[in-house]
Amino acid sequence: MPHASRLSWLIKCAGVAVALLLACGLATARFGSALQQPTVTTRDGTIITLNRYVGEPVPDLVLVGSSVAWRLKEEYFSHPRVRNLALAGGSPVTSLDIVAKQKSLPKIVLIETNVLTRLPDAALIAKFSGGARTEALFLRPVRTAVAAYETWNHTPLSAADARAERDRLLSEPPSPFDNKVYLDRAVQQMNDDDPTVPARVNVARMKELIDDIERRGSRAFLLEIPFAPEIEESRMVTMSKAIVHAAFPDRGRWLPINPPLSELRWADGVHLDERSALLVVRAIESALAERGR
Template identity: 75%
Template structure:
């Protein structure tokens, strides 16, 4: 019996915490990026967040090559990067095509098309949102409130100033030769023709599908380091993609200054270079929209 008052106090504290969390959910729940209840290589977090927020205007899909183009680098409003590290653009394209509403613009990275789509993710996220236990929502909302108050992101002006500062710095002098040689060996191995052909054919079908529903889809190619550009995987993939899309209309040509670009391993851009490529993408989109309005 001596422990009963302590138990009552604990129960009261738990009830009070849940009430606070419930209020936090009502006040902040829809506006916050709430932590996911699972941690599968970041893909679940990315897709779970997408399906819980309003449909953005612009979405980028791709592999880890496009994943390096962080959302905070873009000044375009309502932009989401759904590229999956270690994944295929076909995975997210399949999921997007099965949603009731589509983004206005879908950017499709074509650099890595040799990986099979993730059928598990497609089945999990196509046409529905993932349900969560109701009692987890207030807890997650409370955690999100805490993170927002204690780790608030910089405002748009601060972020832009920091990005401009980064662009004023000289390119990195990091020696990536060991990593470049490893990446080059890997990209010269195997026979990618079959998987690339299958993925390119499916990309073409999905582009037709989303464009019939009013979305605009553009293909983009992110620069690799010169040695990687000459690898077996890249040259064969480019030939297949160009043969499937010979017309230039679905392509969004981006022209970043290659002399300013640097790569951690010949494949993945470093932070400054990723920012340069983002600015080139934004410029290309602005130019394409301007040309469209002039017609």
């Protein structure tokens, strides 16, 4: 009798599992194309960002870069059709390569060149390059469920809420935070780093990708986001600038921005705080408007 009871319980569990898989399969068929299918990975933020880009309509403007540009939030831009594909801890070439491999391109691509010490992420590029993304069928229902949660959990601000946030930041004075300890640490690290090899790899690939996307009708501009003065004078920054400017000597290739430097603040001399990031975004929009005229 106990044996029969256990068998009955196992049959019921199996039936429930099959029903759940069928339900998830139907959800995948119904919603799978609308929900970006996230890859199971520890790099959740990066995966969510890139899944969102390849799964949504092509924006007018895309920003690629490192953690320096990552601080320039999409809601800081007055134009709604902007996507920030800057990857914290990554190379600007990773996102630029992914953008270039899509069927449709944005009108403008801004390329932050501040940090060129990290090589492109070949795994991410392969995963998000057009039709190259594949996955095991049995994992798709799970990923659809995760995508639904992430879509709900990362809903962008409404236009009114974004405007209110910009107004709030601008109404505040510059932060009085004393970052000396963190600034000194960053300066020491940047004086120890030699960016020559990765910077040359990044710049060479960047030139190829820019030629490709501009041949297809997009427009690319290089962008330098201000660092604290002490960081600007560091070995890594000066060497990186020399390499990238030698590769791109045409001033028309660059988007010069003029944010109010006296009002900018950095947590560590490298990464802008929220108010400062908004001021830099406004300077970017002003420079783009000037180019448009």
